[in-house]
Amino acid sequence: MRFLLRPGWIALTLAVAAFAFACYYLLAPWQFHRGDERDSVNAALARGVATAPVPRSDLVAPGTAPPAEAAWRQVVVTGTYRPEGEVLVRLRSVDGHPAMEVMTPLTTTAGETVLVDRGYVRTDSAGTLPPIPPPPGGTVTVTGYQRLDEGAPSRPMVVDDGRRQVYAANAAAVSEAGGVPASPGYLQLLPDQPGVITAVPLPPPDPNPSYSYAWQWLIFGLMAVGAWIYFARLEYRRARGLDPRPRRDDQDPRDAADGTPWDARPTSTEQKLADRYGRR
Incomplete structure (x- = not known):
């Protein structure tokens, strides 16, 4: 060895x-x-779609981050939108097209401020934003999917087209950019809810x-x-010189019975040429 x-x-x-x-x-x-x-x-998505909406306070304690088991659950909150703290989330993709999601704080009747994803808008080829409708005034009751915060963005806020924009759906980043403190996590509005623009579609199940x-x-x-x-x-x-002799099935049919290769046998030049080209 x-x-x-x-x-x-x-x-x-x-x-x-x-x-x-x-x-x-x-x-x-x-x-x-x-x-x-x-x-x-995948399990959270299936559970969220199949489970009836419940008050958000039943799943998430005020001011705390939503637990993992609350992800994608349908929750209901009642309160007033705070458009002065609205921020856009850049670099999103919906159905393969670039988009931005609109995050607007909402202060509940219990005094807690939560972040609401009102849906998305698509930019044109030049990256120009379309008009974004403001949220309704007064007290509203909305239903949405409870989402967990994405990781903190690595790039700072930017201002483009007069809109404050961040690079992640992260409540801390949005709160800092918009100037309205909000609890961790956010709500992703379902279609036909007060203030929704175009609801962000649910992701398809991951084939995993x-x-x-x-x-x-x-x-x-x-x-x-x-x-x-x-x-x-x-x-x-x-x-060690222990290489086995080739199996009979691996031998050339012209080899000798003792395993001697055919081209190792002493033979005339004429016979070698005949053997090489298949002539006898």
């Missing part, structure tokens, strides 16, 4: 070990985790191929180790 100490074999062994480690302890677990997350989102990818990484890791063992065995047998 001294051949394993050669530089080439050491490098190959380290590469195979690193690849197998990555497959079994990094890539496959990450895909299994992603699969669990996607299953949770992550589990298949995880098993593929496990198989790739096993194949890498198996290939290393196979080639190490070949090298070992070659070094």
Whole structure:
């Protein structure tokens, strides 16, 4: 087994070990985790559509972030829109087209301010915004999907077309940009609700191929180790002179019965040429 100490074999062994480690302890677990997350989102979507709306206070304590199990639940709030704190969320895509979502704070009758996603508007080819209708005045009751905050944006607020705009549907970022503090999370309005522009459609269920990818990484890791063992065995047998004779099925039909290759037999130049071109 001294051949394993050669530089080439050491490098190959380290590469195979690193690849197998990555497959079994990094890539496959990450895909299994992603699969669990996607299953949770799919289950939350199905539950949210199938469950009747409830008061938001039944699921979320005032001023706190909504729990994961509240995601996509249909909730009802009553209050007054605060258009002075309205902010747009940039770089959205709806049905494959660029869009912006309109976030407007709403102060409930209990005194809590929550962020409401009133829907989306599409920009033209030049990025110009269409007119955005203001929310209705007075007290309204709205129903929407309870959403969790997206991650905090990495870019600061911008002002374009006279509108304050941020890069994530994140209550803290919107509150800072709009100047109206709001509780974590936000409501995504259903169609035909007071103040809705064009309701953001529900995402389709995720087909979730992550589990298949995880098993593929496990198989790739096993194949890498198996290939290393196979080639190490070949090298070992070659070094010991233990290469097996070829199976009869693998021999040329012109070989001798004892396995001697046909072109190793002493023969005349004429016979070699005849054998090579199939002539007798």
